[in-house]
Amino acid sequence: MKTRVTEILGIKYPIMQGGMQVLGEPGLASAVSEAGGLGTINAATFPDYDEFREAIREVKRRTDKPFCVNISLIPDVPHDTYFNQLEIMVEEGAHIVETAGANPRDFVPFFKDHGFTWIHKAPTVKHALKGQELGADIVTVVGYEVGGHPGADELCGNVLVHHAAQALDIPVLAAGGYVDGQGLIAALALGAEGITMGTRFVATKECCCHENFKQWIVGANEKDTKIIQRSIHNMMRAANNAAARKCLEMEAQGATLQELMTVIAGRIGRECYKTGDTDGGIFPVGQAIGLIEDIPSCADLLESIMKEAEETRARIANI
């Protein structure tokens, strides 16, 4: 299947693994890329520059296919941190970047000077158009169903993807709730040229989290997520577990960011991914959990998505 997304990225299937803090590491990213999609490591997953550099090298040892690096821009983090990460990408020959979070404007000249392919993630058509205006090659639009951070406007993917595809000249990737071939064809029908998945890739053999988290996803339905962190203007869709409920309770009582950090801090979630404590920390997942019933390898997953996409296309053609 060819779209402008597969052409620009040099990949076989129009399927991207979006950046995932802690879980976006070389094992998963290389498995996705090797299977024909676009795998992604997160720069912020690695504690220092040396480990980030080593992670890029590890992906390249495991696959010679294209892969991406997610840089999630946080306003309080000095620009130098990101520029240092980008320099390492150049030195190590990693030239596909996914940005998310704060305004990427200051980094665009670097992307252009170094021949990067730039995918920008946006929660509204306005932000998507801004990405296009700044020079993004592809925009990923994320609907409210999404695992991780949905936009504050709470826009559902169906309208958002359709409108973004109409409004933009550059190709759109649809994100939020996609897990299978039917979803891929639906996204293409709305005008997107591929899908970005996060939650689906957590429940794969190669994802580094403890098996308990994968089984939790398989056992959950689409009602089992909560939107937390509204009070600190950093909304997050996460598993409805004890940590998320504690966070909501504290928010209702007017807790400060510092107080909330005792529950939502990334280091707690990271530890839980290792120990298998699915209640102990915040576990970002999207409503897609309602559609996930197995834990395949990335290769089997992508093959089954593409097979189902072809079947869906044929079924629709007969209507």
Ligand SMILES: Cc1cc2nc3c(=O)[nH]c(=O)nc-3n(C[C@H](O)[C@H](O)[C@H](O)COP(=O)(O)O)c2cc1C
């Ligand atoms: C566990 C997890 C962690 C995530 N961490 C990040 C992140 O650090 N940066 C980012 O841009 N997106 C992050 N995302 C969002 C994904 O890149 C992707 O946009 C999203 O998962 C797509 O929606 P879906 O979960 O419904 O497939 C995360 C998603 C999950 C499930």
